[in-house]
Amino acid sequence: MNQTPRGVNRTLLVLLGVLLCAAGGHLLLVSLGGSYALGWTRFASLAGGRFQSLLASTTLPGQPGSWLWIVAAVALVVLVLLMVWWMAVQGKGRTGTYAREYYDDGARGMVEIGAGVPEQAIRTALSERHDIVSVNVSVWDSPQGEAGLRIRVLPRQGAAPLRIAEDISALVVALDRALGRGGPVVIHLAAGARARMSRSDRVL
């Protein structure tokens, strides 16, 4: 339900993976010596010489070095910023506002429903249940407009999943009616250490 850019993740991972595999394979082949290592030395010194003449031709008079270094520095700063953005968008999309609407008839203003409203409502409704160890509700921005709900439930060991899911689904329908919203909802019946440790429900 979050807005992690999965396509970006996959593309960049494949790109970096191919680059690192190539570099690793190259290092392995070079370490073995032989004709590959010889060829590499020849190629590298040739390329190095070309690069040195390029540096010399791009050095402005009176400067300590080529302006290519400044270009490289700027490119590296951009790369670092892009990587920081990439890390920052992982798992993004959680929000503290469930609904927000502007009214301009009568008393004008904004009506806002915080994420705590659906959370507390669902928590309270489920607090009496014995087949649930814990409930966790989060609100997520949805690209389609209305905010989405993610309800993570830890069922007690051996509890029938459908019964819990149906009851929560009915709760969500009631909540839709009460709040006048109907965004996407995910109900996740999760396994966790807390559920494993808790005694199993004895009622069959």
Add this chain to the structure above:
Amino acid sequence: MTGAERELIQHRELYSARSAAAVVAASLVVAASIYLLFEVVLKALGQEPWVRSPDEWWAWSAGLPSAAEPVVLALLGLATLGLGLYFLLAGLLPGRRRRRTIADPRAVVVVDDPVLAAALARRARTEAGVGPEQVLVHLYAKAVEVQLIPTSGIPANAEAVRAAVEQELERNRIEPRPDVQVRVAESGVVGQ
């Protein structure tokens, strides 16, 4: 929720986003870039390099087989290759999570495999009339394996257990429904 939106959310719930690998990859690139940036800026300012200037690094790599210990170089190559494979596989493999969906008209419902396994195990043991330690349920992508240790002297009816587990899967509307296999152990144990 439209059908397409539901499909999308379901897919996002069932498959990994590869966030962990992404964060590792991004941190590595940031670390390498910051080091390189440092050396490049020193070079651009005409200062002494910190470890080696970029062109000195290039010259070092050109003289590689003799410039470094071959064993160290080979280990470094292996480590790089392993890391590259990890990223490559994270990018290419589907990364299916151990979860399944339950059909529901309002919400997208996903169940972690251990939760479903516990429910199936309970059903199997009530059907077979054995204790909780005598049933082990294992969920694979397309199959359910029930391992049953009967109580000594009381034969276990594998077919009945299989039917019960299948009924439980059907009752919980698990889609697509996995095949059920029941294995009864040769020797029984003292029951509770």
